[in-house]
Amino acid sequence: MKLALHIWRQKDSNSEGKFESYQLDQVSPDMSFLEMLDILNEKLISEDKEPVAFDHDCREGICGTCSMVINGVAHGPQGGTTTCQLHMQSFKDGDDIYIEPWRATAFPIVKDLVTDRSAFDRVIQAGGYVSVSTGGVPDANATPVPKPIADLAMDAATCIGCGACVAACKNSSAMLFVGAKVSQLSLLPQGQVEKGRRVIKMVSQMDSEGFGNCTNTFECEAVCPKEISVSNIARLNREYIAATLASDEES
Amino acid sequence: MSWVSRPLNSSIGCKVIMSVTGLLLVGFLLAHLSGNLLVFAGEEAINLYAKTLRDYLPILWLLRIGLIVMAVLHIFSGVKLTRMNSKAKPVKYKVKQSVKASFASRYMGLTGLVVLAFIAYHLAHLTFRFTHPAFQSLGDYDVYKMLMLSFSNPVLAIGYCICVILLMVHLSHGVSSLFQTLGINHKKYNGLIRSIGPALSTLLAIGYLSIPLSILLGFIK
Ligand code: HEM
Ligand code: FES
Numbered sequence A: 001m002k003l004a005l006h007i008w009r010q011k012d013s014n015s016e017g018k019f020e021s022y023q024l025d026q027v028s029p030d031m032s033f034l035e036m037l038d039i040l041n042e043k044l045i046s047e048d049k050e051p052v053a054f055d056h057d058c059r060e061g062i063c064g065t066c067s068m069v070i071n072g073v074a075h076g077p078q079g080g081t082t083t084c085q086l087h088m089q090s091f092k093d094g095d096d097i098y099i100e101p102w103r104a105t106a107f108p109i110v111k112d113l114v115t116d117r118s119a120f121d122r123v124i125q126a127g128g129y130v131s132v133s134t135g136g137v138p139d140a141n142a143t144p145v146p147k148p149i150a151d152l153a154m155d156a157a158t159c160i161g162c163g164a165c166v167a168a169c170k171n172s173s174a175m176l177f178v179g180a181k182v183s184q185l186s187l188l189p190q191g192q193v194e195k196g197r198r199v200i201k202m203v204s205q206m207d208s209e210g211f212g213n214c215t216n217t218f219e220c221e222a223v224c225p226k227e228i229s230v231s232n233i234a235r236l237n238r239e240y241i242a243a244t245l246a247s248d249e250e251s
Numbered sequence B: 001m002s003w004v005s006r007p008l009n010s011s012i013g014c015k016v017i018m019s020v021t022g023l024l025l026v027g028f029l030l031a032h033l034s035g036n037l038l039v040f041a042g043e044e045a046i047n048l049y050a051k052t053l054r055d056y057l058p059i060l061w062l063l064r065i066g067l068i069v070m071a072v073l074h075i076f077s078g079v080k081l082t083r084m085n086s087k088a089k090p091v092k093y094k095v096k097q098s099v100k101a102s103f104a105s106r107y108m109g110l111t112g113l114v115v116l117a118f119i120a121y122h123l124a125h126l127t128f129r130f131t132h133p134a135f136q137s138l139g140d141y142d143v144y145k146m147l148m149l150s151f152s153n154p155v156l157a158i159g160y161c162i163c164v165i166l167l168m169v170h171l172s173h174g175v176s177s178l179f180q181t182l183g184i185n186h187k188k189y190n191g192l193i194r195s196i197g198p199a200l201s202t203l204l205a206i207g208y209l210s211i212p213l214s215i216l217l218g219f220i221k
Helices: A033-046 A120-127 A147-157 A164-168 A173-188 A197-207 A218-224 A229-244 B002-009 B011-041 B043-055 B057-088 B109-125 B132-136 B143-151 B154-181 B190-216
Strands: A003-009 A020-022 A097-099 A109-111
Touching: A003 A229, A020 A033, A109 A147, A109 B011, A120 A197, A147 A173, A164 A173, A164 A218, A173 A197, A173 A218, A173 A229, A197 A229, A197 B011, A229 B002, A229 B011, A229 B154, B011 B043, B011 B057, B011 B143, B011 B154, B011 B190, B043 B057, B043 B143, B057 B109, B109 B132, B109 B143, B109 B154, B132 B143, B143 B190
Parallel strands: A003 A097
Antiparallel strands: A003 A020
16 A cells, blocks of 8 residues: 655654655555554664654553554544554555644643653552552452442453543543543442542542543543543542532541 | 532532533523413413513512523633633644534534623613613513514524524533533433433424514514
């Protein structure tokens, strides 16, 4: 296949960026999207040009670093997958492909397609943990958890923190991420101790990082590579309302 | 009182204010429509309704103050949240494709602003009667004549219809969205929640549009 790539190039966080166009011939439909970019970079290096910087690590959809917006959709046109799992068979010969970094105040651009997503880490540090008792190892299954609840918690826990929800949201809201992280803990008995404090702290960190707020367009759910449900956002709202207005926690 | 001020200053707290005030405003729209539809029962009925409202002036003012507070809170939080949101995404994508977001959900601020302008005109038109000084001489309760004189003018009638439709676009997303904001999301009821916004706004639109259109087309004389 022959492709025309239009890629956002930006030297560093302080420079202005712009789109550069590249022509790539002989792209195989069996290549993954990142392999296609590798080939572009080899070509650029052989021409003594600066390769395109993009994040990647596992290349199997679990680390969540391969963030880019492809033709206007976070992680590209194939639903429920990360960019590294996207293959060139999703495109046609002669296609124009626009590749842009995540756009959000809370995710500043480091270089080209690489953004700094440590705002997510700070939201987790603010409350995304549980207390554990010291002492002997508890028996496995000592704490019963009903299967449907365990399933909901597990579904929320599949979030890989890639930031596609923020990238796709017109408000750069992080509420799908925060909703999933709050839910995975608060659904389980182990997460009860900090339940109220957790949601208050994580939401206030989310606000101070400069994320927007949810207007329920549900674009986040549509692009999430792990298909996390917006019911987690409703749970976040519910727990926040309960924790601020109706709990005994000092807040 | 940090337990009051903190949630109110948070993004979720503001959204909760939006949803509660939005819901109460929808309640007003239903009540307002049920009164207005009396125009179909004839001149006497609607004018008597207008007079009766004024006969209970203290109660009317109580409701009006409630309404003003709701509107101010709704607009205040709306502006605050919208500013927060545009600060959060200052740079737009060159290519952007919506996968799931509805038209109404993407233009809430815009439809809201049009509604605000409409409310201002509506009050100046029929409550304060600034726009039509001739109405002052009709006496206090001749709602019927005011409506007939106003909506036999095609520009005014069509203008009203366009504003009502934009308000209903606002509500087709808003009414479904407020459930999610209040944390109500359950797979048994999600189908219902998703349809209630479009369904309720269609019903309200039919009701509100029927009045100017019937007068314009001469069904009410
Ligand atoms: C009769 C008048 C109005 C009614 C009945 C109404 C109703 C609603 C409802 C039910 C919501 C949904 C709240 C939620 O998502 O939880 C909403 C959201 C909103 N409204 Fe209104 N509204 C009215 C007027 C206005 C006006 C005058 C403005 C602006 C000046 C406005 C701006 C907004 C904004 C910005 C949102 C948030 C959008 C979003 O969450 O996506 N509204 N409104
Ligand atoms: S590279 Fe790890 S998820 Fe794509």
